Amino acid sequence: MSRDPWRYSDIVEVPDVVGLHVRDAARVAYVAGLKLAQPDPDGPPLAALTWPDDYWITEQEPPAGSSSWRWDPLVVHWSASPGQTGVREPRRPSPPAGTLAGEIDPSADR
Template identity: 55%
Template sequence: MSWMGPSTAREVTVPDTVGLTVTDARTVASEAGVALAAADPDGPPVGALTWPGVWVVTAQTPAPGTRMRRWGSLVIEFEKVPDGGTGEREPRPPSP
């Protein structure tokens, strides 16, 4: 069994999640070996803050390309996409 040095085994490169939906950002982060987190460590988790609806990542810390420990927290800021991002609205009855 070969041994990997501490920096290669325990560090990952932070992905760029800005502009992605929170759902897609979670997948990208997980594949990179980091965990999404909200800015308030004592507050609700990202999943609770971004449900229901479609939310997009607007900022992240640390920056993309930064090296960090595996499964460390990638803190994101996010905002809700109006109308769920589909552009469709609920039908309205015609005016009289």
Template identity: 45%
Template sequence: MSGRIARLVTVPDVVGLPFHVARDAASEAGVALANPDPDGPPIGVLAWPGLFYVVRQAPEPGAVLHEWDSVAVEVVRHGDMPDNQATRILPLPPADSAQAMPERMARVDLTDYER
């Protein structure tokens, strides 16, 4: 018997989420988050104490794994993400005429200010 009995599950997208939220989303999907370094400490040790965000994951979202297989994630402490780090770009809201448009703000010229 060479096949696995575990059911197949879909990997969720956890990049950009706080670690504790990503861990819960992964658990609900039926996968476990793990350190990308198999010889390193458990991912829970790397993401504690404090607020950590997931910046990379493998395999990619939408991949199909057996239930409780590992998804390797890289985490960074809140505030430690480099400026050139890829971040999740949210889609723009729909542009339709029903949306409120901000009014142009009046500008005050302070160059003619007299003391």
């Protein structure tokens, strides 16, 4: 990577964050001088997409060992840990009729 006369930052080496927990990867990237980011630059921040669940880094761009400008994004892809079950709604099969009657007060609907 050659020196760009319009950039006033230095060049840093990209760390390997694949296989790390998202929080740990963010720390490693920060120490290296990069900012962890999600693939969609117009989307919400990575922390909003991965909090509070358990996510692990599966891919990164640029690759580990390459050079990048300080504080440029280190774009990552992630997946949930194997123990995650995901969303549990809607319930299938549906619960038996009348079992949820205690949750709703029919007189309050009028």
